[in-house]
Amino acid sequence: MNKPELLAPAGSFEKLVAAERFGADAVYLAGEGFGLRVRASNFDFAQMEEAFQYLHKREKKGYVTVNAFLKTGELEGVREYIGELKSIRPDALIVSDPGVFRIAREVAPEIPVHISTQANVTNLSAVEFWHSLGAERVILAREVAGDELKHICANTKCEIEVFVHGAMCISMSGRCLISNYMTGRDANAGDCAQSCRWNYSLVEETRDGQYFPVEEDERGTYFYNSKDLCLIEHVGELADMGVKSLKIEGRMKSVMYVSAVTGVYRQAIDEAVKGGYEVKDDWMRHLTSVSHREYTEAFYNGRADETSMKYGTSSYVRGCDFLALVEGEHEEGVLIDAKAKFAPEEKVMLLTPDMNETEITVGGLLAMNGIAEINTKPGMKYILKGLKAPAGSLLRRYV
Ligand code: SF4
Structure with missing residues (x-):
């Protein structure tokens, strides 16, 4: 039976070590540029070298995110960056911009390329498109439902990776301009201010400081505020479908989050391959012990609806x-x-x-x-x- 890889976030060296210890098969991390999490403690070149030595010594993999959408003036920089990465032998580059994909294939054809969820791949034809160009793996958009995923896996030789746990955007997999508009911080360059989760009021322009409620109901107005994804119930199905890699979101999360969530999905994958998959009571206790915003299965069972949103507050909870x-x-x-x-x-x-x-x-x-x-x-x-x-x-x- 297919045993999916467990892929965990490594927002720092400490979190990388935590993910490895709690059972991740692979981690994803960013260098100091082009990696879509400018506020994580990203790795400088020496730390990246150390990280890959640590991973490879333990027969674990590491994927480097180079998934920002770039402007023409940044292309030479990314060419140089990918050239430098060759010496540390990343197991793949995670890329969304077709321009970066092209440069990666030219500069480092020996490094596999995974197509980032930011590329918004939602169908079989798009998977085949990227695979025909040389992509080894496609990380599907979170908007793909379970039955569509099954169809894609059954009809492609391309490796398929899906998010199983973590924060969701209300826009199409992060292709969103709310943060740019409100703060000038660009979500598509890794600097999202999470403006979708703010509590909004109405202010008349000459009445400074007077905030009028914009209320959908008595709980307030958090109409953009998605719950967090949790597909722990479906790990057995995902393994059956042939999904190659199950990904945990959260390079900005704590060591406790990375450890506990990775540990739960490690056990879940190990149980799934035995057959007769059942969620263990302990797992939900651990998944709710870490900082989260209530869980949803979102698009897995079809379209996300009002039950996928959190209307009362944008605060995190943790047990x-x-x-x-x-x-x-x-x-x-x-x-x-x-x-x-x-x-x-x-x-x-x-x-x-x-x-x-x-x-x-x-x-x-x-x-x-x-x-x-x-x-x-x-x-x-x-x-x-x-x-x-x-x-x-x-x-x-x-x-
Ligand atoms: S503002 Fe919200 S929806 Fe937009 S990219 Fe940021 S987290 Fe996603």
Whole structure:
């Protein structure tokens, strides 16, 4: 049976390591230019080299996003950039602009090209078009329904990748100008201000500061605000259809998000290939433990409707606070990187990269100079005495 690849976001080296530890087969990441997430901690060239050494040593893959839509004046820059990337041997370039595709084939024909979801491929003919030009894989638009996806997979030799989890746009897969219009920040150059999720009011131009409600109902006006995609129920079907790669959105999300979501989909894919796929209770608990906006299956079952939108608020919700990341062993316990305040004697949850979750009581806490501390401060490193846990484990508190 087809076993889809699990593809996770790597917005930084720390998140790349988290994704790998929690079971990703591959990650996608951006360099400092042309990658559609200008506010992520993108990789400079040396970090990119280190990232690919880390991945390839563990027989994992990395795909580099070069998926911005470019102006003519930027083409020489992208040619140079792709030329430089050759030496770090990315497993593919993710591209949307046909101009960039052409340059990638000329400059680095040995690097496979995946067609980005930004290219809005929604049908079999468009898949075949890109495949005939040499694209190894097409990442379909999120707007493709499950039955259309099945038809596409059954009728092409091109690899098909789909998003299974993460944020959605209300426009066609991010080809959107709301952010440009409201803020000058270009969504198609990776700088979206998420203006679709703002709470809008009406202001008369001579009455500064007087905000009149624009209310669809008593909850307000968030008419552009999509819920987040979650296709955990359908991983078995996607494997059956022959989908090559299941992608998690979120290069801007936290280490906790990348770890827990990757860990859940790792288990889901492993279950799917055994046959008789069933969603486990724990999975939804973990998927709702991380920052999200309520989940929808959106277009998978046909057209998205009002149940795919979140009308009450644009805020995120999450079921857990992220307290600390276990960085490695120490002779007295483990070395941790604190993300929030907690103290000895507290009961907290330990989530290991194999998705085993247990309650523990926090033992003694030492600063790196060996002095006992009464609580943690976010951003500081400590030795947590008496704990044995693998690197990458998370300490969390359910809220
Ligand atoms: S403003 Fe909203 S719909 Fe538009 S690109 Fe940004 S996230 Fe997507």
